[in-house]
Amino acid sequence: MTLLHIRKHLDTLAKPTGSLGRLEDLAARLCEMQQTLTPVTAPRRAVLFAADHGVVAEGVSAWPSSVTGHMIRTIVAGRSASARLATTTNTDLRVVDVGSLTEPLAPQPNYRCAKVCSGTRNLALEPALTKDEFHAAFAVGQQEADDAMNAGCQILIAGEMGIGNTTAASCLTALLTGADAHDVVGRGAGADDAVLEKKRHVVRNALARYRHLNSDGAIEAMSGLEIAAMAGFIHETCTRGRTLLLDGFVVTAAALVVAHLWPDAVTRMIAAHRSAEPGHSLALKHLGLEPILDGWRMRLGEATGALTALPLLDAAAAMLGMSTLAEVVGR
Amino acid sequence: MTLLHIRKHLDTLAKPTGSLGRLEDLAARLCEMQQTLTPVTAPRRAVLFAADHGVVAEGVSAWPSSVTGHMIRTIVAGRSASARLATTTNTDLRVVDVGSLTEPLAPQPNYRCAKVCSGTRNLALEPALTKDEFHAAFAVGQQEADDAMNAGCQILIAGEMGIGNTTAASCLTALLTGADAHDVVGRGAGADDAVLEKKRHVVRNALARYRHLNSDGAIEAMSGLEIAAMAGFIHETCTRGRTLLLDGFVVTAAALVVAHLWPDAVTRMIAAHRSAEPGHSLALKHLGLEPILDGWRMRLGEATGALTALPLLDAAAAMLGMSTLAEVVGR
Numbered sequence: 001m002t003l004l005h006i007r008k009h010l011d012t013l014a015k016p017t018g019s020l021g022r023l024e025d026l027a028a029r030l031c032e033m034q035q036t037l038t039p040v041t042a043p044r045r046a047v048l049f050a051a052d053h054g055v056v057a058e059g060v061s062a063w064p065s066s067v068t069g070h071m072i073r074t075i076v077a078g079r080s081a082s083a084r085l086a087t088t089t090n091t092d093l094r095v096v097d098v099g100s101l102t103e104p105l106a107p108q109p110n111y112r113c114a115k116v117c118s119g120t121r122n123l124a125l126e127p128a129l130t131k132d133e134f135h136a137a138f139a140v141g142q143q144e145a146d147d148a149m150n151a152g153c154q155i156l157i158a159g160e161m162g163i164g165n166t167t168a169a170s171c172l173t174a175l176l177t178g179a180d181a182h183d184v185v186g187r188g189a190g191a192d193d194a195v196l197e198k199k200r201h202v203v204r205n206a207l208a209r210y211r212h213l214n215s216d217g218a219i220e221a222m223s224g225l226e227i228a229a230m231a232g233f234i235h236e237t238c239t240r241g242r243t244l245l246l247d248g249f250v251v252t253a254a255a256l257v258v259a260h261l262w263p264d265a266v267t268r269m270i271a272a273h274r275s276a277e278p279g280h281s282l283a284l285k286h287l288g289l290e291p292i293l294d295g296w297r298m299r300l301g302e303a304t305g306a307l308t309a310l311p312l313l314d315a316a317a318a319m320l321g322m323s324t325l326a327e328v329v330g331r
Numbered sequence: 332m333t334l335l336h337i338r339k340h341l342d343t344l345a346k347p348t349g350s351l352g353r354l355e356d357l358a359a360r361l362c363e364m365q366q367t368l369t370p371v372t373a374p375r376r377a378v379l380f381a382a383d384h385g386v387v388a389e390g391v392s393a394w395p396s397s398v399t400g401h402m403i404r405t406i407v408a409g410r411s412a413s414a415r416l417a418t419t420t421n422t423d424l425r426v427v428d429v430g431s432l433t434e435p436l437a438p439q440p441n442y443r444c445a446k447v448c449s450g451t452r453n454l455a456l457e458p459a460l461t462k463d464e465f466h467a468a469f470a471v472g473q474q475e476a477d478d479a480m481n482a483g484c485q486i487l488i489a490g491e492m493g494i495g496n497t498t499a500a501s502c503l504t505a506l507l508t509g510a511d512a513h514d515v516v517g518r519g520a521g522a523d524d525a526v527l528e529k530k531r532h533v534v535r536n537a538l539a540r541y542r543h544l545n546s547d548g549a550i551e552a553m554s555g556l557e558i559a560a561m562a563g564f565i566h567e568t569c570t571r572g573r574t575l576l577l578d579g580f581v582v583t584a585a586a587l588v589v590a591h592l593w594p595d596a597v598t599r600m601i602a603a604h605r606s607a608e609p610g611h612s613l614a615l616k617h618l619g620l621e622p623i624l625d626g627w628r629m630r631l632g633e634a635t636g637a638l639t640a641l642p643l644l645d646a647a648a649a650m651l652g653m654s655t656l657a658e659v660v661g662r
Contacts, residue, residue: 013412014402014405014410014411014412015412015631016393016520016521016630016631017521018628019520019521019607019629019630019631020412020629020631020635021607021627021628021629021630022626022627022628022629023627023629023635023639062347067660070659070660071345071659073659074345074654074658074659077654079345079652079653079654079658079659080345080653080654081344081345081346081351081650081653083653084649084650084651084652084653085646085649085650087649088645088646088648088649089642089646189347189350190347190348190350276350276352293624294625294626295353295625296352296353296354297349297352297353298350298351298352298353298354299347299350299352300346300347300350300351304351304354307646308354308643308646311419311420311642311643311645311646312639312642314419314642315416315419315420315638315639315642317419318415318416318418318419319412319415319416320415321410321415322410322411322412322414322415323405323408323410323411327405327410328401328402328404328405328410329398329401
């Protein structure tokens with residue numbers, strides 16, 4: 001089923017041609033991805049990967065690493081913004097700890113401890129991850145995507161929690177888009193001017209240090225465990241032909257890693273929003289994606305942007321059930 | 332409860348300050364309107380007012396008036412875009428015929444026949460409505476809003492169906508914003524260049540003919556029955572302090588009528604989207620409203636824009652249930 005065929009079907013529906021605007025664009029993408037004129041958007045699942053970052057020692061974040069553990073508990077307890085948005089959109093939400101500095105929680109259905117190690121190394125001093133560590137985290141993400149798809153999920157969302165991870169995402173975005181560190185680095189979860197300058201300095205130095213490596217080596221050196229896991233999650237979702245709804249800057253950095261390995265993965269991705277982080281626009285442009293929500297200035301992470309935009313996919317799928325013009329006038 | 336108090340509360344939540352962007356703005360507006368930090372967005376109801384327009388005789392629409400009747404039946408049968416979107420967003424949807432040229436349908440729970448007359452007069456030749464007709468339609472809208480609020484609805488949506496009604500809406504928008512006919516008139520449900528030119532001519536002449544009347548007289552002369560009913564619906568909703576989620580160009584023309592009578596009504600309105608109709612941007616600017624969805628190019632009417640944006644209000648309300656930072660860190 002080609003996009004032309006889908007567009008022709010949309011034009012038979014009981015409405016002026018194109019009068020549902022972007023809702024029709026989204027409907028067409030869902031039809032194309034699922035190869036049906038009656039795509040579905042449920043069940044769906046958001047998996048939040050959490051980890052800590054050695055580079056926090058450089059003073060690149062307004063928050064201490066302990067916040068990662070606090071937020072894991074808050075999400076699992078259903079009291080985070082992400083948990084609230086997941087509930088209101090009927091989305092399964094899971095947290096997978098792939099490498100935080102916090103103690104494992106007691107077993108719970110929406111929580112998995114799959115720590116590859118306790119935080120990354122400080123990328124300002126040495127490569128953040130070894131090849132084995134990167135691959136182990138990637139495999140955790142693949143497994144999570146497989147579990148979700150085996151449970152019937154059509155729409156998959158990767159999200160993240162990890163103090164310091166916008167620094168790693170900035171490094172990867174600059175590496176993979178070719179943009180300058182100055183343009184990629186933003187305030188993340190609230191950096192002031194001094195912290196922002198430190199972040200830029202760290203990203204610039206990391207690129208100078210690691211970009212001469214082969215691309216795998218450079219990615220491993222500047223990645224995070226949650227970013228590697230999300231790359232595995234996204235890769236598996238796209239390989240198996242389901243829809244990956246992207247969240248913000250850090251998730252999109254993982255998507256850049258996947259698109260670097262396999263450019264066609266992008267055909268399975270829908271961008272939910274344009275983050276307030278400047279690097280996110282550069283990443284979306286590199287991937288050729290227009291976000292569903294623009295100008296919303298969201299920058300929380302935890303899949304909150306994807307969960308906010310998700311009902312607009314539901315609307316696109318629902319709209320396809322309307323009458324054709326022939327049915328209406330023929331009555 | 333002032334906006335400052337609400338903003339201070341938002342800043343205590345477990346997220347970087349302002350990191351949910353426009354979701355926080357929407358949450359703040361809901362809190363302010365409902366005077367609580369735990370606003371609700373359900374139950375909600377969309378009432379679609381349908382009517383025909385004598386001005387269609389001037390060739391201002393790409394569609395014949397008979398389509399109004401066809402669409403009433405399609406909506407009532409649950410097969411319109413609006414009905415599909417109402418179902419997916421758990422929104423009550425009703426159709427009220429305030430003056431179509433079609434025969435009344437058999438009684439049905441989601442349909443009401445409350446015809447003031449069978450279509451308006453041709454505003455190119457004589458005033459479309461008398462004062463009594465305008466007021467009768469206005470009263471139908473008030474009654475519908477009262478019924479919805481008595482059923483507990485917090486969010487109310489007015490929508491419309493009426494071939495030719497973008498011409499009436501263009502007249503009212505030009506009259507009430509002071510904009511030029513050329514800038515206000517768009518292609519509506521699909522006017523080609525020749526029809527667009529006719530529409531501009533009709534709107535320009537109507538303004539020249541009626542704008543010297545007192546404002547009530549000019550509004551009645553260029554209105555539609557569904558526009559008058561929506562004005563009554565919007566006025567009643569705002570008077571009783573509930574939230575009115577605006578749809579597109581024609582509904583916003585009715586909101587301009589209400590704001591002309593009572594400027595403070597705007598404090599109860601949220602704009603759902605910016606329509607592809609050029610006059611809609613002028614109307615939103617006049618009302619001082621920023622739409623939830625921008626650049627979505629929707630122009631179907633039938634409350635489809637409002638129903639598409641509605642889940643973003645649900646997200647805003649849901650987000651307010653998250654933990655405070657003190658709760659998270661204190662654990």
